[in-house]
Amino acid sequence: MTRPSPETTGITQDALLPRDTRRSLPIALLRAREAVMGHFRPMLALHDVTEQQWRVIRILAEAGTLDASEMADRAFILAPSLTRIIRSLEERGFITKTKDAQDGRRILLQITPAGLKIINEVSPDSRTIYTALEQRFGRERIETLLDMLDELATLNK
Template identity: 35%
Template sequence: MLLLRAREKMMDRFRPLITAQGLTEQQWRVIRALNEKGPLEPRQISDLCTISSPSMAGVLARMETLGLVTKERFADDQRRVRVSLTAKSVKLVKVLSRDLEAEYGAIERAVGADVVAQVYQAVDALLAGLDED
């Protein structure tokens, strides 16, 4: 419950910035993942963004319709698809990144950069420990 409450407090700050650009949280997570990692297969995006595969199919279909991503089949295996960002999404990353970074700065000023760093370290350690299981 504590982690969920913390997530919601954070998203209360970021959600308005994301929705002001006409994006859902899931769409922004997909855009962020593709921006950071480059073109990926839907399964990889699902894993990175913690979005179930059935939901991911719908998210990607809507994103393709909105001109946010493109899908390309692999030449050697037509069953596999590679998803990439469009120029429209790259532009959104630039616009949103400024606003999101400003909000991260406000959070650091509110709670202290040391607290933010400790939270990152603790969550990274938690995830690494859980991945070992």
């Protein structure tokens, strides 16, 4: 298969950088995310938890009480989707939702004992996946990658 040349497309080569999509940072990040999540999704499905639900309960287990807008930011979930996720997690008894006493517009989220129980049930399987990733890539390389991704995430700040 031949590629269109800059002469035939009228686009200069500089405008096509990176020319190979395998070296495109956004595409590479998406490919890597899917490769990693391909290991976690089946495990979460066995526990009847979506990856978005898992993010919400994990964050609440770490942070304690959060308001819904802060949760949306931390979990990278759009507000309309978060509303559905909150409803589902609340129906399952994994989280509670209350109005802030000082500001009735704020919705506060908190994990319940049932939510902590599901984390404890999923964690051994999650640890197994992390162990396999560490064996394949090495702990130091994974830590370096996480540090680089944290630094890259500061582009929006």
